[in-house]
Amino acid sequence: MSRLTGKFYRxxxxxxxxxxxxxxxxxxxxxxxxxxxxxxxxxxGIRHRIDLLVNSLxxxxxxxxxxxxxxxxxxxxxxxxxxRRTGLKDIFFANIQRAKESVRVLEELSKxxxxxxxxxxxxxxxxxxxxxxxxxxxxxxx
Numbered sequence: 001m002s003r004l005t006g007k008f009y010r011x012x013x014x015x016x017x018x019x020x021x022x023x024x025x026x027x028x029x030x031x032x033x034x035x036x037x038x039x040x041x042x043x044x045g046i047r048h049r050i051d052l053l054v055n056s057l058x059x060x061x062x063x064x065x066x067x068x069x070x071x072x073x074x075x076x077x078x079x080x081x082x083x084r085r086t087g088l089k090d091i092f093f094a095n096i097q098r099a100k101e102s103v104r105v106l107e108e109l110s111k112x113x114x115x116x117x118x119x120x121x122x123x124x125x126x127x128x129x130x131x132x133x134x135x136x137x138x139x140x141x142x
Contacts (some may be wrong), residue, residue: 008109008112009058009063009064009066010064011105011109012054012057012058012064012106012109013064013065015102015103015105015106015109016050016051016054016064016102016106018098018099018101018102019047019050019098019099019102019103019106020047020050020051021095021098022095022096022097022098022099022102023043023044023046023047023050023095023099024043024047025091025092025095026043026092026095026096026099026135027040027043027044027047028040029088029091029092029142030043030135030141033088033142034141034142036139036141039131039134039135039139039141042127042131043131046099046124046127046128046131049120049124050103050106050124053106053110053117053120053121053124054106056114056117057110057113057114057117087142088142089136089142092135092136092142093132093136096128096131096132096135099128100125100128100129100132103121103124103125103128104121104125106121107121107122107125
């Protein structure tokens with residue numbers, strides 16, 4: 001029997017969206033600004049693996065959508081600090097942070113239902129740490 005409630009589905013939904021959006025921004029920077037197919041494809045692969053993991057975690061992938069409540073989400077308001085970016089490196093860094101944080105939340109919530117999925121999210125999170133280092137420190141892409 002599932003221990004996930006509507007509250008948990010809302011958290012899962014928000015973090016799936018946040019992680020995938022952040023990864024897509026990073027992916028497009030690697031693809032269009034850096035012309036790096038390898039890194040772009042790695043980011044794309046992580047984005048797709050998030051979908052696979054969430055689908056294996058939830059009995060019905062629509063459950064997270066059923067519990068979405070954007071109208072009452074006070075966190076959706078604009079934050080002025082999000083509007084301050086100095087360049088592509090800043091945008092990449094902000095979005096890779098967003099993705100890592102969201103994957104961590106998904107990892108923690110997955111522990112309630114499926115230890116295997118939680119461990120897979122943990123591996124994804126460490127892959128993101130490595131990818132971030134590769135982009136910013138090793139390859140100095142931005």
